[in-house]
Amino acid sequence: xxxxxxxxxxxxxxxxxxxxxxxxxxxxxxxxxxxxxxxxxxxxxxxxxxxxxxxxxxxxxxxxxxxxxxxxxxxxxxxxxxxxxxxxxxxxxxxxxxxxxxxxxxxxxxxxxxxxxxxxxxxxxxxxxxxxxxxxxxxxxxxxxxxxxxxxxxxxxxxxxxxxxxxxxxxxxxxxxxxxxxxxxxxxxxxxxxxxxxxxxxxxxxxxxxxxxxxxxxxxxxxxxxxxxxxxxxxxxxxxxxxxxxxxxxxxxxxxxxxxxxxxxxxxxxxxxxxxx
Amino acid sequence: xxxxxxxxxxxxxxxxxxxxxxxxxxxxxxxxxxxxxxxxxxxxxxxxxxxxxxxxxxxxxxxxxxxxxxxxxxxxxxxxxxxxxxxxxxxxxxxxxxxxxxxxxxxxxxxxxxxxxxxxxxxxxxxxxxxxxxxxxxxxxxxxxxxxxxxxxxxxxxxxxxxxxxxxxxxxxxxxxxxxxxxxxxxxxxxxxxxxxxxxxxxxxxxxxxxxxxxxxxxxxxxxxxxxxxxxxxxxxxxxxxxxxxxxxxxxxxxxxxxxxxxxxxxxxxxxxxxxxxxxxxxxxxxxxxxxxxxxxxxxxxxxxxxxxxxxxxxxxxxxxxxxxxxxxxxxxxxxxxxxxxxxxxxxxxxxxxxxxxxxxxxxx
Numbered sequence: 001x002x003x004x005x006x007x008x009x010x011x012x013x014x015x016x017x018x019x020x021x022x023x024x025x026x027x028x029x030x031x032x033x034x035x036x037x038x039x040x041x042x043x044x045x046x047x048x049x050x051x052x053x054x055x056x057x058x059x060x061x062x063x064x065x066x067x068x069x070x071x072x073x074x075x076x077x078x079x080x081x082x083x084x085x086x087x088x089x090x091x092x093x094x095x096x097x098x099x100x101x102x103x104x105x106x107x108x109x110x111x112x113x114x115x116x117x118x119x120x121x122x123x124x125x126x127x128x129x130x131x132x133x134x135x136x137x138x139x140x141x142x143x144x145x146x147x148x149x150x151x152x153x154x155x156x157x158x159x160x161x162x163x164x165x166x167x168x169x170x171x172x173x174x175x176x177x178x179x180x181x182x183x184x185x186x187x188x189x190x191x192x193x194x195x196x197x198x199x200x201x202x203x204x205x206x207x208x209x210x211x212x213x214x215x216x217x218x219x220x221x222x223x224x225x226x227x228x229x230x231x232x233x234x235x236x237x238x239x240x241x242x243x244x245x246x247x248x249x250x251x252x253x254x255x256x257x258x259x260x261x262x263x264x265x266x267x268x269x270x271x272x273x274x275x276x277x
Numbered sequence: 278x279x280x281x282x283x284x285x286x287x288x289x290x291x292x293x294x295x296x297x298x299x300x301x302x303x304x305x306x307x308x309x310x311x312x313x314x315x316x317x318x319x320x321x322x323x324x325x326x327x328x329x330x331x332x333x334x335x336x337x338x339x340x341x342x343x344x345x346x347x348x349x350x351x352x353x354x355x356x357x358x359x360x361x362x363x364x365x366x367x368x369x370x371x372x373x374x375x376x377x378x379x380x381x382x383x384x385x386x387x388x389x390x391x392x393x394x395x396x397x398x399x400x401x402x403x404x405x406x407x408x409x410x411x412x413x414x415x416x417x418x419x420x421x422x423x424x425x426x427x428x429x430x431x432x433x434x435x436x437x438x439x440x441x442x443x444x445x446x447x448x449x450x451x452x453x454x455x456x457x458x459x460x461x462x463x464x465x466x467x468x469x470x471x472x473x474x475x476x477x478x479x480x481x482x483x484x485x486x487x488x489x490x491x492x493x494x495x496x497x498x499x500x501x502x503x504x505x506x507x508x509x510x511x512x513x514x515x516x517x518x519x520x521x522x523x524x525x526x527x528x529x530x531x532x533x534x535x536x537x538x539x540x541x542x543x544x545x546x547x548x549x550x551x552x553x554x555x556x557x558x559x560x561x562x563x564x565x566x567x568x569x570x571x572x573x574x575x576x577x578x579x580x581x582x583x584x585x586x587x588x589x590x591x592x593x594x595x596x597x598x599x600x601x602x603x604x605x606x607x608x609x610x611x612x613x614x615x616x617x618x619x620x621x622x623x624x625x626x627x628x629x630x631x632x633x634x635x636x637x638x639x640x641x642x
Contacts, residue, residue: 167362169360173358
C-alpha cells in the first residue's frame with residue numbers, strides 16, 4: 001500500500017479508536033466499579049478491581065433491597081412487546097404505503113413522517129391525561145402504547161425505503177402464483193426485510209430500554225417500574241448508594257448488548273442475493 | 278391449454294397512450310411472439326393479459342372466458358419474468374410449490390408435478406438448492422418450472438432470455454421451443470430480439486408505439502412486410518431503403534427511378550405517375566454477380582467479415598449507407614466502386630405513407 005494511503009488509513013483508525021474509547025470508557029468504568037467496595041470506588045475510581053477491593057456488595061444489595069427482578073421483567077416486557085408491535089405495524093404500514101395507492105395514502109405518509117420530526121415528549125401532558133382517562137395510568141400497557149407511537153414513524157420510513165428496493169417482479173410473480181396479498185407480505189416480502197427489520201429493531205429498543213421519562217410520569221407503583229426508574233431509588237438527595245447504582249446499571253446494559261448481538265448478525269446478512277439476475 | 282382473444286384493448290396513463298385498439302386472437306397451442314422496440318407496449322400488453330396491469334378499455338378472453346375483472350391467479354396464466362423473480366429465501370422445490378399451496382392443489386399432486394417438471398427441465402439435482410446457488414441458466418429453468426407446475430392455460434414469457442449470455446441464450450431458446458412442442462401449450466412470448474421471434478414463433482406480432490403493425494408467420498413477415506416499420510425491424514442487418522419516383526406507366530409496368538438507383542420496372546398495381554415510393558431490398562438479397570432489374574452502385578467504406586458471409590457498407594449516390602451481404606471469400610475492397618443487383622421478387626415497394634404497394638413479389642416468383 002502506498003505510504004499516503006497507509007497514513008490516511010491510520011488517521012481514520014486513530015479517530016475511530018479515540019471515538020470508541022470515548023464511548024466505551026464510561027461503560028467500562030461503571031462495570032468495573034460495580035465490582036468494587038465503596039471505599040475503592042472513591043479511592044481509586046480508575047483502577048480495576050483487585051483481590052483487596054473486589055466486592056459484590058452492590059449486587060447483593062440490589063437483589064436484597066429492591067424489586068430489581070420485577071423492574072427487569074417490566075423493562076423486558078415493555079421493550080420486547082413495543083418492538084414487536086413497532087416492527088409488525090411498521091412493516092405492514094410501510095408495505096401498504098409503498099405498494100397500494102389508495103385515497104389519502106399521500107397525506108397519511110406525510111402525517112406519519114411528521115412523527116419523525118416532532119418529539120413525542122412534547123405531548124407528555126396530553127398523553128398523561130389520555131392514559132388517566134382511559135384507565136391505563138400506572139400500567140405497562142400505557143408505556144407500550146406510547147413507545148409504539150414513538151417508534152412507528154421512523155420504522156415506517158426506514159422500512160419503506162427497503163421495500164422499494166425489493167424487485168417488483170417478486171410481488172408480481174407471487175400474484176401470478178395465486179398467493180393471497182397477506183401471504184405475499186408475510187411470506188415473500190417480510191423474509192426479505194430481515195436486515196431492515198434488524199436495523200429498525202435496534203433503533204427501536206435502545207431508546208425504549210433507556211427511557212426514564214415516560215416510566216416516571218406514567219408509572220407510580222413498584223410493580224410497574226422499569227429498570228431505569230428502579231435504579232433511581234438508589235440515588236438520594238443526600239446519600240447515593242453508588243454500589244447499588246453501579247451494579248444495577250451494569251446489569252441493565254446486558255440485555256441491550258445481547259439483543260444487539262443477536263440482531264447485528266442480521267444487519268450484515270445478505271439481502272436479495274439470487275432473487276433476480 | 279386454451280385460446281386467447283384480445284378485443285379493442287386500450288391502455289393510457291393520462292394523455293400517454295401505451296396501447297391503442299389492440300385486437301388479437303391466439304389459437305389453442307399457438308406460440309405467439311410479441312416483438313418490437315423498447316417502449317412499444319409489448320410488455321404492457323403481456324402484463325395486462327396476466328392481470329398485473331388493468332386495461333383502460335377493452336376485453337381479454339382466455340379460453341372464451343372474459344377475464345377483465347379476474348385476479349392473475351384466477352386467469353389460468355403463468356408468467357416467466359425477465360428477472361426470473363425467484364423467491365430468494367426458498368429452495369427450488371419450495372419456489373415451485375409455493376403458489377400451489379394457495380390454489381388448492383393437494384400435497385401429493387404438488388409433489389408429482391414438481392418431479393415431472395424437474396425431470397423435464399433437468400432440475401432434479403437442484404431441488405434443494407437456493408436461487409443464490411444457481412447459475413443464470415438454472416434460475417431461468419426454475420422460473421419456467423414454476424410456471425409449468427401451475428399447469429396454466431396460457432404461458433406468458435417476458436423477455437426470458439435477455440439476462441443470459443449469448444451461448445446460453447441459444448440453447449435455452451432451443452429448450453423453450455422443445456418445451457412448447459412437448460406441452461402443446463399456448464404461449465405468449467415478449468422479446469425485443471427479432472432472431473428469438475423468428476426462431477420461436479408460430480406467429481409474430483410486430484408492435485410499434487402501442488399499435489400492432491403486422492401479425493403473421495415469421496417468413497411471411499420476412500418476405501412480405503406490410504409496411505416500412507416491419508420491413509426495417511424484421512431482418513438483420515436491416516433492409517435498405519431507396520427513395521424513388523414513378524416516372525411513367527405503360528400497361529402493367531411502372532418505371533421508377535431514384536437518386537441512388539438505376540431506373541427500374543415494377544408491376545404497376547395501384548401506382549400512378551408522379552407517386553413517390555420507397556423501394557426496399559434486404560442486404561442478403563443483393564448480389565454482385567447476377568444482373569437483376571434492380572441495381573445500385575457505390576463506394577465500399579467498410580467490410581465486416583463474419584466468416585461465411587461479410588457485410589459491405591457502401592456509400593450510395595444519395596450519400597446514405599447501403600449494407601450488402603457478400604458470401605464467400607471474395608469480399609470487395611474498401612474504396613472499390615461496386616454495383617449490386619437484386620431480382621424483382623426480392624424488391625419491396627412502399628408508398629409515401631409507408632404501406633406496402635402490391636402483394637409480395639416473392640410469392641409470385
